[in-house]
Amino acid sequence: MIRVIFLGPPGAGKGTQAAVISKNFDVPHVSTGDILRSAVAAQTELGKKAESYMNAGELVPDELILNLIRERLDQEDSANGWILDGFPRNVNQANFLDKLLEEVGQPCECVLNLEVPDNVLVSRLLARGRKDDNEEVIRNRLEVYRKQTEPLIEFFRNRQLLVSVNGHQPMNSVASDLEQVLQA
Numbered sequence: 001m002i003r004v005i006f007l008g009p010p011g012a013g014k015g016t017q018a019a020v021i022s023k024n025f026d027v028p029h030v031s032t033g034d035i036l037r038s039a040v041a042a043q044t045e046l047g048k049k050a051e052s053y054m055n056a057g058e059l060v061p062d063e064l065i066l067n068l069i070r071e072r073l074d075q076e077d078s079a080n081g082w083i084l085d086g087f088p089r090n091v092n093q094a095n096f097l098d099k100l101l102e103e104v105g106q107p108c109e110c111v112l113n114l115e116v117p118d119n120v121l122v123s124r125l126l127a128r129g130r131k132d133d134n135e136e137v138i139r140n141r142l143e144v145y146r147k148q149t150e151p152l153i154e155f156f157r158n159r160q161l162l163v164s165v166n167g168h169q170p171m172n173s174v175a176s177d178l179e180q181v182l183q184a
């Protein structure tokens with residue numbers, strides 16, 4: 001059983017590595033970005049509300065995200081562990097998660113922070129070409145990350161949960177570094 005959070009800027013490889021670990025450890029990969037993109041594609045109420053924020057590279061308001069996480073972690077498959085990718089994204093979300101995990105008695109074991117230089121992030125995202133992967137929106141996503149998400153590095157370091165891993169290596173090398181951390 002593993003309960004881990006992926007932290008890192010847009011393009012750091014959170015989704016890529018979370019998918020590998022999810023398969024290897026047989027625990028659900030909970031990506032708020034994927035959940036929101038599905039909601040946008042299906043044009044649900046959530047999707048309609050989230051779409052303009054996502055297209056601009058802004059965070060979707062917390063009130064749309066917090067219940068979604070509560071419900072997801074309440075599902076049966078989360079009882080044996082989970083990997084959070086893209087959540088929490090700011091200090092308010094992190095405090096919410098803290099309380100929620102205490103409530104359900106499922107402490108997070110470790111926060112994996114992927115480190116990748118900015119110029120590499122930008123070229124990875126431009127090459128991927130998702131709807132929010134254009135220069136202007138990428139610039140904003142990076143700024144939003146610096147202002148709102150990066151403070152979580154200190155937040156989790158203070159809780160002795162943070163482990164930083166070099167994400168600027170071939171995907172397999174990142175995966176094996178992460179596996180070593182998780183098996184330690």
Ligand code: AP5
Pocket residue numbers: 008009010011012013014015016017032033034036053054055057058059060061065085086087088089093124125127128141167168169170171174
């Ligand atoms: P989200 O989907 O979370 O996007 P993100 O954080 O910007 O992350 P990315 O998916 O771009 O990057 P990643 O680190 O997962 O990298 P990946 O593995 O894909 O969020 C999108 C939007 O949703 C937000 O802007 C916001 O509006 C909203 N949102 C989501 N969660 C929210 C929340 N909690 N609160 C509020 N709003 C929220 O890799 C990127 C590319 O690089 C891929 O092409 C991959 O193949 C490649 N790559 C990966 N690893 C390597 C490697 N080692 N070497 C070479 N290439 C690599």
